[in-house]
Amino acid sequence: MKPESQLGYMPHVDGLRALAVMSVIFFHFAVPGFGGGYVGVDIFFVISGFLITRLIGFEVAATGKFSFLNFYKRRIRRLLPALFFVLIMSSIAAAILLTPENLMEFGVSLPAAALSVSNILFWFQSGYFDTASHLKPLLHTWSLSVEEQYYLIWPAFMVLVLRAKSVINKLIPIVVVGLISFYLNYYFVHKAEPGFNSTIFFLAPFRVFEFTIGALGVFLIGNKYLKSNFQEVIALAGIVLILASLLLLNSKSIFPYVNALAPCLGALLIILAQDSKIVRWIFGNKLAVSIGLISYTLYLVHWPIYVFTKYNWLNISDIFFVVAMLLATFILAIFVYHFVETPFRKATTKPFFKSIAFICICLCSVGFLMKTYSGWQWRVQWSTASIDGQKHNDVIKSQQKAFLRVEEIESAKSKRFKDYSRACHISDINDVAKCDMQKPIQILVFGNSHEPDGFNMLNSLYKDNPKVNLIVFGTVNDCVLEFKQGRFSSPTTAANCAQRFSVLNSNEFLKKITHIFYNAHFAFDYIAKDLWQVMDIISHKNDTIKIIAAGSYLATTIDCATLINKSGSLDACKSKDANNYFYPNERDISALPQVKSIDYLYVSKYELLCKNNQLESCVTYADNEPMFYDQHHLSYSFARHLGRLMWVRYGDELMQYGLPQPEVGMLVSP
Numbered sequence: 001m002k003p004e005s006q007l008g009y010m011p012h013v014d015g016l017r018a019l020a021v022m023s024v025i026f027f028h029f030a031v032p033g034f035g036g037g038y039v040g041v042d043i044f045f046v047i048s049g050f051l052i053t054r055l056i057g058f059e060v061a062a063t064g065k066f067s068f069l070n071f072y073k074r075r076i077r078r079l080l081p082a083l084f085f086v087l088i089m090s091s092i093a094a095a096i097l098l099t100p101e102n103l104m105e106f107g108v109s110l111p112a113a114a115l116s117v118s119n120i121l122f123w124f125q126s127g128y129f130d131t132a133s134h135l136k137p138l139l140h141t142w143s144l145s146v147e148e149q150y151y152l153i154w155p156a157f158m159v160l161v162l163r164a165k166s167v168i169n170k171l172i173p174i175v176v177v178g179l180i181s182f183y184l185n186y187y188f189v190h191k192a193e194p195g196f197n198s199t200i201f202f203l204a205p206f207r208v209f210e211f212t213i214g215a216l217g218v219f220l221i222g223n224k225y226l227k228s229n230f231q232e233v234i235a236l237a238g239i240v241l242i243l244a245s246l247l248l249l250n251s252k253s254i255f256p257y258v259n260a261l262a263p264c265l266g267a268l269l270i271i272l273a274q275d276s277k278i279v280r281w282i283f284g285n286k287l288a289v290s291i292g293l294i295s296y297t298l299y300l301v302h303w304p305i306y307v308f309t310k311y312n313w314l315n316i317s318d319i320f321f322v323v324a325m326l327l328a329t330f331i332l333a334i335f336v337y338h339f340v341e342t343p344f345r346k347a348t349t350k351p352f353f354k355s356i357a358f359i360c361i362c363l364c365s366v367g368f369l370m371k372t373y374s375g376w377q378w379r380v381q382w383s384t385a386s387i388d389g390q391k392h393n394d395v396i397k398s399q400q401k402a403f404l405r406v407e408e409i410e411s412a413k414s415k416r417f418k419d420y421s422r423a424c425h426i427s428d429i430n431d432v433a434k435c436d437m438q439k440p441i442q443i444l445v446f447g448n449s450h451e452p453d454g455f456n457m458l459n460s461l462y463k464d465n466p467k468v469n470l471i472v473f474g475t476v477n478d479c480v481l482e483f484k485q486g487r488f489s490s491p492t493t494a495a496n497c498a499q500r501f502s503v504l505n506s507n508e509f510l511k512k513i514t515h516i517f518y519n520a521h522f523a524f525d526y527i528a529k530d531l532w533q534v535m536d537i538i539s540h541k542n543d544t545i546k547i548i549a550a551g552s553y554l555a556t557t558i559d560c561a562t563l564i565n566k567s568g569s570l571d572a573c574k575s576k577d578a579n580n581y582f583y584p585n586e587r588d589i590s591a592l593p594q595v596k597s598i599d600y601l602y603v604s605k606y607e608l609l610c611k612n613n614q615l616e617s618c619v620t621y622a623d624n625e626p627m628f629y630d631q632h633h634l635s636y637s638f639a640r641h642l643g644r645l646m647w648v649r650y651g652d653e654l655m656q657y658g659l660p661q662p663e664v665g666m667l668v669s670p
Contacts, residue, residue: 013047014292016270017285020044021295023246025302025329029322036249039263040126042144042210042256043242044299048147048266049154049214056158057218063482068601073348075151076356079296081344082336083144084359086300087113090137091366093308099565100375101406102311106137107370113141116148123202135311135558143204149204150211158215171219178212181205193494194478201255210256213264217271228275235273237495239282241266297333297341305329314557314577329562364659374406380565402569404629409561412629417638419459423472426500429443429509439469441660442513444504447520447531453473453634454519454550457643461662468660471513474500481530488534504534510542514658518600519550521632522581524590532594539598546657547600550646553609553632554618555581560628570626574618581632584613601650601657608645 020043027037060066087110094106112121119142126133133139157177166169185206188196200206220226226234245263253259273279280290291298305328310316316325344352370376380403424435426444443462447456454471462468479497480491487505490497503509516535520528535547556563556578563572572578584606587595611617620627624639629635634642644667647654655661 010271010274011289012274012279012283013051013271014266014295015279015285015288016292017047017295018042018288019242019283020047020267020289021298022291025326028303028306029325030317031322034245034246035251036253036263038251038255039242039245039249039260042260042263043267044143045147045150045207045210046214046217046264047271048150049211050217050268051214052151052154052211053215053218056155057162060159060162066155068155071155072151073150073353076353077329077345077347078341079144079148080302080356080360082297082341083141084114084356084363085336085340086304087138087363088359090304090361093304094137095370095376096309097308099407099562100377100380101404101559101565102135102562103370103375104406107367109136109138109141110367110370111364112367113138113145114360114367116145118142119145119202119204120151123198126198129200129513130199132559135307137304137307139307140299140313145405146204146207150208154211166228167219171216174212174215178209178216181208181212182257189254189257192491194497197254200257207258210260210264213268214271217268221272221274226272231273231276232278234269235276235278238266238269238273238399239278241269252510261600274447293336294333297336301332301336302329305332323572342456369454375558377406389411402564402570403568404561404565404626409629412625412635416456416639417452418636419463420472423455423459423470426471426473426503426509427496429471429503429512435471436469437512439467441515441658442467442471443468443515443517443659444471444513445517445519446473446477446516446535447523448528449477450519450521450523450633453639454517455520456634456636456639457550458517460640461647461666462660463666465660465663473504476531478532481534483533483537486537486540488537504538507541510538510545513542513545516545516547517550518547521552521555523552524586524592524595525552526591529592532592532598535600536594536598547598548603548654548657549600549626550603551586551605552581552583553605553634554579554615554620554627555632556628557631559630560620560626561630564626570621573620573627574615576615579615582615584610593635601653602647603646603650605642608642609650 020040023034023037023040023043025037026034027040031037056066056071091106091110094103098106107508109118109121118138121126122133122136122139122142128139128142156395157173161170161173185200188200188206241262245259245266249255249259270279270283302325305325306316309321309325313321316322428434429437443458445451445458447454451473453474455470458470462470474496478492478495479501481501482489482491488501489505490501492498516538518531518535520531522528538545539547556572556573557580558578562575563575563578564570566572583589584604586606587602587604590596606613606618609619621638623637625635625637627634627638647662647667651661
């Protein structure tokens with residue numbers, strides 16, 4: 001390692017930054033061909049690993065010591081002014097545009113972003129690729145938090161490593177740390193416990209191997225074996241690896257783990273090929289370098305621009321919106337780079353660091369106030385008359401705008417589980433107090449996260465019915481399924497997945513079951529293939545079990561409660577721009593073979609709720625509640641209303657399937 005020569009400016013690294021940031025931006029803006037564009041973040045991690053290790057190595061070699069204080073001052077000057085500026089601007093936009101429930105959530109993420117722990121917060125909340133996550137203005141700060149957490153440990157580690165005399169002894173601990181990080185990915189992926197995707201994506205220990213790949217470049221660059229002809233080869237290989245990742249990966253790919261190796265190694269090869277003509281031409285040209293120089297601010301501003309644009313216009317797939325967002329991103333990034341990032345990078349005075357600390361405290365305080373005071377509901381200018389306690393048609397007749405209070409939304413989301421949580425659970429079938437397995441009709445409610453909705457539908461008909469016992473499976477979500485020789489099982493021990501599927505697979509249990517009520521989101525879509533395969537196996541084990549399959553319903557691009565509060569209309573959730581799932585012919589277009597081969601009664605929610613299967617005629621509220629508070633899970637009252645409609649329309653078919661007539665009063669709305 002020759003630190004003096006290595007610390008010269010490397011324009012192709014800035015060009016590589018340009019590729020990284022544009023990949024992320026194009027991925028987020030849904031530009032075709034960039035399904036794996038999120039790997040741009042991993043390229044950034046490799047670059048950071050290379051540059052930080054290079055900087056530490058130079059200082060230790062030149063002075064024999066390392067100043068941690070100066071290092072962290074440089075990081076603060078480099079990162080925090082631009083970040084805090086974007087956080088301030090995002091806070092202003094959020095306070096103006098977001099509804100109270102969304103501003104509350106923003107308020108939680110604001111101090112997390114300011115304190116560099118947002119990756120941990122978003123890990124707790126949901127996955128990076130979840131639709132709900134993609135409407136969080138500060139979601140992108142997770143990668144900055146990972147990087148800043150890396151800065152806390154890597155300098156001290158490298159100072160210890162660089163004490164070794166031989167290059168090999170320096171490389172060994174770096175490689176070992178990288179392998180440990182990669183093994184953590186392997187362990188969590190193959191253990192397959194619930195939420196492992198979010199765990200390996202968001203948390204820093206699972207990303208360390210990407211930084212170490214970059215760190216290894218410090219010891220390899222300028223090596224005598226990396227002659228110019230060979231550099232052309234590795235440059236081409238690096239480009240191919242990155243392009244393949246952009247084209248072949250998507251939001252369903254397990255990441256990082258093995259899928260991160262190609263873009264990370266590709267980035268390393270391009271860094272090493274500093275004298276390659278290909279690299280100089282692609283990454284060393286003036287445009288690429290210029291974009292690379294503002295890559296940090298481009299990354300900071302693009303995501304809030306996207307989120308707030310989508311929040312207001314919903315359907316932004318049109319080329320006009322993509323171009324407009326790109327222009328806005330570059331204009332704002334150039335402004336922040338020249339007037340915030342660059343001037344403050346040179347600041348060395350005590351007032352600067354005191355100001356940074358003060359702004360951080362203010363941001364945390366603002367976030368706390370947003371959360372504590374229910375998203376500042378006082379900002380709402382229209383009538384805040386609650387939907388609860390007031391009939392919807394009264395609201396419409398009086399032309400008052402509907403508004404859902406934060407407390408109502410939170411209460412309603414938990415209300416959905418109030419009966420479901422007390423129901424007979426498949427894990428408790430031997431508990432006589434919970435499960436009456438002696439009743440003549442035993443109905444297993446089975447599905448994904450919409451299983452509670454199916455239970456609420458049936459419970460509206462058969463609550464306390466002396467003939468009917470409703471058994472809930474507990475949803476298949478987060479359970480990895482394995483199929484072998486006509487059996488199914490789950491290796492997932494968390495959430496009792498293994499135990500529940502073991503019971504479901506037993507002949508003894510299936511002999512007691514008379515019906516399966518299947519209710520799932522995207523019920524006939526490929527995503528439900530495992531559910532259908534399970535039901536197929538069950539139907540072969542006990543062909544006397546009657547299956548009732550309830551179809552899907554609408555799904556909104558953002559929370560239905562948000563759409564109602566934005567527009568003041570209870571029908572806002574069925575507009576074309578607000579919906580991304582309307583398939584009345586869902587069963588006909590299904591590619592799942594079991595949909596055609598299994599005997600079942602199909603209950604179409606579209607037929608029940610949408611006159612002539614027309615979106616504009618779909619029912620979006622019932623019994624004083626909207627159909628959803630989130631994006632697709634039925635509210636408690638709406639599900640019960642749907643259950644009663646099901647009996648009115650399909651009562652004869654249901655009785656032919658062996659279900660009894662509901663008791664007197666169950667078909668009357670409470």
